Amino acid sequence: MLDPTPARTCTRADLDLIDGYWRAANYLSVGQIYLLDNPLLREPLRAEHVKRRLLGHWGTTPGLNLLYAHMNRVIKERDLNALYVTGPGHGGPGLVANAYLERTYSEVYPAVSRDEEGMRALFRQFSFPGGIPSHVAPETPGSIHEGGELGYALVHAYGAAFDNPDLLVLCVVGDGEAETGPLAASWHSNKFLNPVTDGAVLPVLHLNGYKIANPAVLARIPQDELAALMRGYGYAPHFVTGDDPADVHRQLAATLDVVLDKIAAIQDDARRARTDGASRGAATPTPRAAWPMIVLRTPKGWTGPKQVDGVQIEGTWRAHQVPLTATRTDIGHREQLERWMRSYRPEELFDATGQLVPQLQALAPAGNRRMSANPHANGGRLLRDLVMPDFRDYAVPIDRPATGSSSATGVLGGFLRDVIIRNPDRFRLMGPDETASNRLSAVFDTTDRAWDAATLPGDDHLAPDGRVMEVLSEHLCQGWLEGYLLTGRHGVFNCYEAFIHIVDSMVNQHAKWLKTTRSIPWRAPIASLNYLLTSHVWRQDNNGFSHQDPGFIDHVINKKAEIVRVYLPPDSNTLLSVADHCLRSRDYINVIVAGKQPALTYLTMDEAIDHCTRGLGVWPWAGTTDGEPDVVLACAGDIPTLETLAAADLLRSCLPDLKVRVINVVDLMRLQPETEHPHGLPDREFDALFTSDKPVIFAFHGYPALVHRLTYRRTNHPNLHVRGYKEEGTTTTPFDMVMLNDLDRFHLVIDVIDRVPSLGSRAAVLRQRMAERRLAARAHTRQHGEDDPAITGWTWPAR
Structure with missing residues (x-):
């Protein structure tokens, strides 16, 4: 004072x-x-x-x-x-x-x-x-x-x-x-x-x-x-x-x-x-x-x-x-x-x-009283590790893959609540009036929103010493967090995916700062800038086209490889594992994209930890072969993962002789060669997973061109076909949204039929049936205003 x-x-x-x-x-x-x-x-x-x-x-x-x-x-x-x-x-x-x-x-x-x-x-x-x-x-x-x-x-x-x-x-x-x-x-x-x-x-x-x-x-x-x-x-x-x-x-x-x-x-x-x-x-x-x-x-x-x-x-x-x-x-x-x-x-x-x-x-x-030598201007000197709860304690129990459901960010909210409890003087959660909307409300069990203006009866969780900082300005959230991190503290910025673009120029400058400080010996590492992007493109069907844009990850990946990390955890347990890793990291910009709506869960906590550690991997239970596949179904993101698994289920039922391998990608940077990014897979490992000559149908959370950009040097890139967001959207149902962008399970099956040479005309009837299923699904939305329960209620069948 x-x-x-x-x-x-x-x-x-x-x-x-x-x-x-x-x-x-x-x-x-x-x-x-x-x-x-x-x-x-x-x-x-x-x-x-x-x-x-x-x-x-x-x-x-x-x-x-x-x-x-x-x-x-x-x-x-x-x-x-x-x-x-x-x-x-x-x-x-x-x-x-x-x-x-x-x-x-x-x-x-x-x-x-x-x-x-x-x-x-x-x-x-x-x-x-x-x-x-x-x-x-x-x-x-x-x-x-x-x-x-x-x-x-x-x-x-x-x-x-x-x-x-x-x-x-x-x-x-x-x-x-x-x-x-x-x-x-x-x-x-x-x-x-x-x-x-x-x-x-x-x-x-x-x-x-x-x-x-x-x-x-x-x-x-x-x-x-x-x-x-x-x-x-x-x-x-x-x-x-x-x-x-x-x-x-x-x-x-x-x-x-x-x-x-x-x-x-x-x-x-x-x-x-x-x-x-x-x-x-x-x-x-x-x-x-x-x-x-x-x-x-x-x-x-x-x-x-x-x-x-x-x-x-x-x-x-x-x-x-x-x-x-x-x-x-x-x-x-x-x-x-x-x-x-x-x-x-x-x-x-x-x-x-x-x-x-x-x-x-x-x-x-x-x-240290010299302003040029003040330790706060070299925040890594003051940085203390967060006292972290064990993220395993928040695990969602799973009996069988893709049968139960949970809200990934809802589960994460409980974890962040306890991070706040254990770190009352060095962790803050920033967001533009969206913390509750993004299902992180558990944090309000222990803290309020920071607020030193007038309050009225009925106001929700406002107090001068709140640890959650909300203001309807992405610029302020970003700037507050940058100032907080640069002076030796920790935090998370949660935001609707489409509107994080507002701070594109700010993340540019922070990335340049981090890149430059890596080569300045007296600059100590600081806590990473962590983004949690939710209310994402595939579940902004209620708000429509204006709220649909997954392109922030494209923007971030333009920055230096040693600085940026992008994670697309498919369910609650993988999100917990990724979040724990990001909160412990230093000198990175971490972008995590995760859904807030109730969604299927796939991996036990031990499986999730192994999967996130690898960054990507085969899900044997979802495929049909341990040997050489006829086709690879790859996916990155929660909704693409859902549609890929549903497509794999259809292929298993309709084409039981087809050999299918299912690969899920959590760490997007694993797609790059190791020469381009520290997390990149060596070519030999990439070819072993994705094959060197088989069709790869890749269901991706964002713009398809990004996956091509990350993999263009790979041997099998000519056989890589990516489905993702292609600027088609409106106020509609969740499944109609994926159909508008040809990311739905039926279209993925059609892609397999079109690209596996051994199928050809013998699968023509199945191809027609998949097209009809798409038409029927759309007709159901126009008649009832909601998706077909057979689609929304799909789970992985017991076999």
Whole structure:
């Protein structure tokens, strides 16, 4: 918790030192964008001192450096545990500069030493082949937020604050990213923050007026309108405005003291009320406070060139990237760059060896109090394993395969309930208002939905300390969970399958983050990002075509193979085994697709564990041969598995001499060769299972092209025929839905007849009968409004 005792008044001497630190950060930032050599300007700049390709973004950087310098002062005075989340990710040179000034950079990258040679290395590596990116990236100490993630800074900040009661997250929101939908929704995160058990987020809306080329909307509306907007979101806005450094320093220092006192008071009041209530045997509710936030309005490209070639730069969109673009070839530009860098008076900031002078070094916090070294920014260092219940205890008993039924996600709900019980401070379940709909209601036996806004009689399971986080924004669910995972905790995101696409770009960036951190030795592994996708394409018959889309798995599989995993457990016991595995994993994106409706169960728990460990395998009881088959029926997904087994039953009855092998796939990545994915099957094993020359009829949960893409290098790929979703759907019955996409049992039998050469015309009557069965099934739905009970009631026959 923040110290509620007001800090001492910031003196003129304090502000002068802060200004020096700010100038040092600005100097290092400019040097990174421009210089290859001569880092301390010991001689006039020459062309060979300047990079040939000038890459980077200056416009937002001085504002980020200003906030960093002032945060260092309050961290030291108040002993704050603070994290810095940077929305304007292209301010990368500033965050790298501050990590270097705090010495963290040299600690994790010893080659970038704290002297003139190290400064040269710092400058050279920036936006340079073999170096570091131009934005705030995983390579930047102190960062949990990738520079490409425009719009997600605030939601990541709140995710970091949940269950971190002593953490303060300063989140800089760029005025460009403030125009995005995810950021606009993120302001509502304050309704889910519990001041008793969570930390605090201090948003700073940085208005520098422009984006790449256009004015920023929030910078052009009247201040009273902006203040009303922020108050409407539930914040108490404080404004810091100006272009005179001395005046802005005074305003910002005073404002930080006010808002930090207010945050401390909010937390102290809430925690005292909780303690007092507990002593009386009843918690005392406190009204939701208006958390403070800051609006910082400074010029874009502040302290940089005011004009270049007679054109205004500072305070305009032209300052966004590189203000002086011809410094290697134009002597006038190069002289202007030198004047710009010397305006920071580097001789006052760095000693003869290139180190920051002692009086400025003393401004930086020490150890883990440095924002660039805060362990929460390297969450794997804080990660503790979940205390896991034994998933075997939740097993669904099975006497015979495909005769009993259960709701897979309903069973999983009981398991997740007990994960929550055992991990009350490091596990959360996220979802867009769908936890109950997705049959995970068992979690509400032990917890509520996190909620710190008004409640009314009749509300269902709302409380400030709830472990389930629901808001009708997939962006917020994803962002909260990412922030939570990146700071060392665990969680699951459950969602309707069709609407998880809303976060496609967010999962892109998280996958890139994980891929990059794999090669950064000082980045510790974090808990995996786990998706549970249900209410899936084959059982969205009630909502219709708009709710039918299994393509998220296609999107995820585009990411690096060492990062992504996709699981399609066919029943409750396999789902339990997969979920336990995913919750224990690290540094992956795990996608689990499972049904919520009551469905047949196939494997005992021991069988399920063996099957999930293999990732795919033959189900001997469903086939007709232990030897070489005439045809392979493969399936992946719960509904495809059902239809495949029903088709196998028909073939057994109608074509008893046909040799059929049934293969179920749980781990989709097993279909790839081992050279393409760590889980991939070697060709010899794949050929042994799927044969090298027999027809393979594959019933697949998603788009058929994905299976072809995963298997195109396999020997038997020419004989692989995939049935899956082909963009046919409507509001209809479940079986009519599979018929619309030719995935039904009757069509699978027809596929076998058409592709097994030995059948030919001798099975013509059976083929016709299967077509008639399809017509009859559809006619039944049109007459009765439901599927034929003979179809819905099918189970595996006793033999």
